[in-house]
Amino acid sequence: MPIKSYIAYPVDGKRNELIMKIKALDSCELNLAINEEIFIVVTDTFSEDEDKMIYETIVNMPELKHLTLVSGFSDEEISN
Numbered sequence: 001m002p003i004k005s006y007i008a009y010p011v012d013g014k015r016n017e018l019i020m021k022i023k024a025l026d027s028c029e030l031n032l033a034i035n036e037e038i039f040i041v042v043t044d045t046f047s048e049d050e051d052k053m054i055y056e057t058i059v060n061m062p063e064l065k066h067l068t069l070v071s072g073f074s075d076e077e078i079s080n
Helices: 015-023 050-059 075-079
Strands: 005-011 028-032 039-044 064-073
Touching: 005 015, 015 028, 015 039, 015 064, 039 050, 050 064
Parallel strands: none
Antiparallel strands: 005 039, 005 064, 028 039
């Protein structure tokens, strides 16, 4: 079960649209910055394939300027 966190940077003026699109996705949680345009996206998926699909969906949103991976791990990494 991959869990990853990203910092999302929206296109200028598109923050709210990007938030609404990401909120609509399963397996995603948002943590909004109070005084900044950026926010944290946390994904929690059941498989590597689902993780890749959710990443591709987010990274190809036209409202997104940049997505930076902050951390990521899977069950296999935790159990070792």
